[in-house]
Amino acid sequence: MLGTGILKGMVETAKNFAGSYHDPERLTTVEYPEQRIAPKENARQFPMLIHDTEDPMKGLRCVACQICEKECPPQCIYIVKSKDKRADYKGQMQFYPATFDIDISVCMSCQICVEVCPFESIKMDTEFELSNTDRFGGLLIHKEQLAKSNEHYRKIHPADAAASDAVLAAEVAKAQAKAKADAEAKAAKAAAEAKAKADAAVAGTVPAPATSTAPQPTSPPAAPAA
């Protein structure tokens, strides 16, 4: 009959109403500033920049390639590339961001910057208590505030951080293997050349300086493969 459904629904809501008073288990929320729930692994708020060394500004992984700046849908990243270069985690010379700002009043937490970064350098943070009395300057986050250590990343997103560490380790291993291979190739080549020269010297015609082709320190390729 018309109306029985309404009555059934009202009984249900009355049960919820009464139940929430005598059975705290039912309550799905906590009283926030005093009580907190454990952070969820998949939570994300705004991006952060990962660094590996003690000094955050020296160890930023970011190489200022500006891919994230171009890909960010609301265009809230602003990067100025450095003039000079410095060694990155692989010992390779790279640019670094002289300025790296994110306007978190515009950022929509879409994580696209994270997906496109080839250097495992920008990741999503879980910090959400970012309220500020300055609605313009205060919400423009600079690289000093953006820099977070890799330990922090491991703590908030263990699984993602492990994957990211594995990628970097593989990169380093690959670079080392390549350097080693290059060195061996060079050494082999040098040895071969030395041998050829020695053969020629034995022939007694060319008094050439055989040491000039000694192996030089190998320089890795300009940009590692992502």
Next chain:
Amino acid sequence: MAEVFQAIDQFPVTLKTWLLGHAAGVMPEWALPLLSAALSITPILAVFPLLFALTTVIERKGLGRIQNRRGPNRVGIPLTNIRLAGFGQFIADGIKSLTKEDIVPRSADKVVHFLAPIALLIPVLLTYSVLPFGRNMVPLDLPQTGLLFFFALGASTELSVFMAGWSSRNKYSLLGAMRAIAQMVSYEIPLILSALTVVMIAGTLSLSGIVESQAEVRFGFLHSWHLFTPWGLVGFFLFLTAAAAEANRTPFDLPEAESEIIAGYFTEYSGFKFAIFFLAEYLGLFAMCGLGITLFLGGWLPPFKFLGFIPSWCWFLGKLVALILLFIWLRGTLPRLRTDQLMGFAWKFLLPMTLINLFVAGLWHLSVTSVPMTVRWIGGFALLAIPYWLLGRGFEAKVGKREYRFAN
């Protein structure tokens, strides 16, 4: 003892007479009616907006609990740790809406946009003038036209709703206003027809007269509220349904359906104008509840004669709060109707039911002396229950496998 209770009961009236008596010496003759009016208005302006403020908090707490949340429980007395279980929230809300920027759309019709909230609030406040809040406590007793005055003012709110929707120059506002007009016009008819049964039986349009007509005592203890009759019981629920629609309460809150059209006709209102809309909406609901109490629930009369020592205005306020809680409970339970369901319900169910109810009330009145009580009760209920069942069949939710014509 009886004198003490009577003194408490009549305290507002005595206070007013006393003040007027003292003012008569110092004030000129022509100012006395004005003072009398002001003295009648002041309690209304103090009590009902305060009730509105408390209702906003209670509603949010109640809805929270229904959804297994705590609801507001923080704001108490400023600069202290006293939280008052969150009942300071309305003050914070009031300050917030007072200090907010008042935004008027550039292409809005500024004058009409400004007038709309006022044009909504004033008629709503005027409806309170004819409600009897207690024994001898009716600010404006209209012996010939009380109920008519109430409905006339209630109908004029439609104009201001449309003013708001039209002047905002916003499609959502206009959609909301058009929904509101369609809904209010449709539900006005069952509202008035269900109230008409009481007028038929009581034989008067005066609201205090209608309360008096329920004062007769049955079986030595029970006041003869109109609710305690077959037509009164059905009429009360028909009235409540139509009143919910008139006051834009869930499940009839289509005009402001926030999940569909942002906020309906007050989409473009902010700051204090928005607060006035909000206030007027709730005051309209309270007035409707007050009218329902007067018509069916015996107004300021207690249900039982032996409870008569409790002041009459406490009874009125208590019943009002009970009805408000019922509406909050309904809001936490029911989803919103669709526009076609809304219209169908008004014209295909409420209207025939109110007409049948009028007929039953007529039979009840004619058979007062000739037919025994039990026969009248059973007959009256049968005459109402059968059409209710027949008409209601079409409105029951049909749960079955859904067919998606274009997906197959």
